[in-house]
Amino acid sequence: MKTVFEHIEQVKGKPHHIRKRVAFTVAAGGALGIALVWLVGSISTGTFALKSTSFADAMQQAPVITTTNSPAGLAGAAAALENRNAPAHIEIVDTTPVTAPPTEQTTLPF
Numbered sequence: 001m002k003t004v005f006e007h008i009e010q011v012k013g014k015p016h017h018i019r020k021r022v023a024f025t026v027a028a029g030g031a032l033g034i035a036l037v038w039l040v041g042s043i044s045t046g047t048f049a050l051k052s053t054s055f056a057d058a059m060q061q062a063p064v065i066t067t068t069n070s071p072a073g074l075a076g077a078a079a080a081l082e083n084r085n086a087p088a089h090i091e092i093v094d095t096t097p098v099t100a101p102p103t104e105q106t107t108l109p110f
Helices: 006-012 016-045 055-060 073-077
Strands: none
Touching: 006 016
8 A cells, every 4th residue: 555655756747637637636525524524513513503583583673773863963962951061971761662564575586
């Protein structure tokens, strides 16, 4: 049985198209081996499984952010302070989220 170094020396003596075929075969075999190890590891740990949620379900669980549009912008909010020397503060007001009726999925033709 030949060692790896003897096999490499034998392949060096072959024509260029044979050497390219051997190099491609070795590279493809190595990539396939890595892919199989990754696939088996992912399946055995359960990380390969996809969750059965849709984008719409994920978006309904997102927090609702409510803003108001004022023509004065941020300067108008600063001018609305009663005491201009008071420290700035943020007030969080809990509101009930408004849910939109479910919509049909749109299929975009390409």
